Amino acid sequence: MANIRNFCIIAHIDHGKSTLADRFLEITGTIEKRQMKAQYLDQLELERERGITIKMAPVRMTYKLTTNDQRPEAVNQKSSVVSRESSSSEYILNLIDTPGHPDFGYEVSRALEAVEGAILLVDGTQGIQAQTLSSFYAAKKSGLKIIGAVNKVDLFQQTRTETDITRTVSDIAQTGAESSRLDSVIEDLAYLIDCSPEEIHKISGKTGQGVRELLNDIVARVPSPQAYLEKSQQLSVSSRQLSVFSRALIFDSFYDDHKGIIASVRVFDGEFTQLEDVFLIAAREKFRVKEVGYFSPSLVAGKKLAEGEIGYLVTGIRLQRAQTSSFRFFLSGQSR
Structure with a gap:
């Protein structure tokens, strides 16, 4: 069990859960690029018509670490059992993609019972929303290890070229305001989870920026499964x-x-x-x-x-x- 990580993605609707799951599938090689399509795990016809996740979707991925960092001892919050990192660099990642719409909250609650960790995803352009809070408190109540990530950071970045000299003062001011907005969202999420802003991942589900680092952090911080006996x-x-x-x-x-x-x-x-x-x-x-x-x-x-x-x-x-x-x-x- 030492090389198994069970986790889910929780977020407000349209904050990019399924797109992030697509990048996970690509990076781990679970789905070949020629077979890949947007929101791959949304298989229901209604899901693809409406562009939202309705049914939770589990998937097993095999992942090899890209760093030599070894994880220190970690405590499983569900069972209070200390587990040690295996020396192997290959891991089985069991992901459950969950709906973000409040009407499908039951799907989220069931997924939370099956995992040890959760990625709390927030759209950097919208910030923390109602379902963000609802999902967070449910995950916290379940004793999961919660990892924060701010998505869509690519929307805040502008490629600088020689023509940037022609940008007006108002353009520069707007860029500064957007950067400040992103920092504010990161600080809000860090405060909610009770961690430092440096622990919040800045990612783009669209471009893949920061996604591999997020996978490495899942391996490092989400506890491996432990034998669990209900009362x-x-x-x-x-x-x-x-x-x-x-x-x-x-x-x-x-x-x-x-x-x-x-x-x-x-x-x-x-x-x-x-x-x-x-x-x-x-x-x-x-x-x-x-x-x-x-x-x-x-x-x-x-x-x-x-x-x-x-x-x-x-x-x-x-x-x-x-x-x-x-x-x-x-x-x-x-x-x-």
């Missing part, structure tokens, strides 16, 4: 019984005509394999896992999903037998 009273299972089961959170689900309900999961304890019997707690439904795998962002089948990983399980359950909204935690029938 046994909430599950009506004793601690002794709970310890022998594999457990995962279903943070999303969707229906496939051929495979039935496919659950997007975060594994907290143990592992899940194909043909394993699993019990859904909320739905009181038992099923045998037809397939396991991860999002790349398309479905990629694998042998198992281990502790700390994010991926999917093909349940084979039809809508007549269970509603996707009833999914929450589930236990496997096999002991560890």
Whole structure:
């Protein structure tokens, strides 16, 4: 688990979450350039028509550090467990892109339960907005490591050429005002997160400026996953019984005509394999896992999903037998 980082991007609507996710996909080589398109993770037809994210989108990326910096000890705020950085330079980054519109706040809340860190993204031209605050407080309540980033800094930059001598005094004054505005947004975000302005990343999701440095910071500052046991009273299972089961959170689900309900999961304890019997707690439904795998962002089948990983399980359950909204935690029938 030491080389796994689970995180999401949270922000106000139109502050550039999906565009930033595009740059992550490019830098990590998850999507080839010839296949790349704007807002790649927004796959729903309605999302592409309206230009907004409606459904959360998970994706697994493999990333190699570009620096020799080694991370010091870090504390996992969810479990208060100290974890150490692995000597390996290759990391699995599990990203969940979330909606920014307040009508889809439930999607954000589910994503926050599945990760250890969050990028709080702010549009440098607009500053902190209502949904910025809402998402921040939700992430803080979940105990996530929050990394601040100000987007669209390319709009504040002007290429200087020899013709700049012809710029008027008013042009120069306007440039100074814009720079001051950007500094003000950075200071506001730093104050909100309670960090120094130097820790806020200045990025451009459009040009890719500062994005690689942001990825490096995610590796350095977001804790690796830790075994997490929810209070046994909430599950009506004793601690002794709970310890022998594999457990995962279903943070999303969707229906496939051929495979039935496919659950997007975060594994907290143990592992899940194909043909394993699993019990859904909320739905009181038992099923045998037809397939396991991860999002790349398309479905990629694998042998198992281990502790700390994010991926999917093909349940084979039809809508007549269970509603996707009833999914929450589930236990496997096999002991560890």
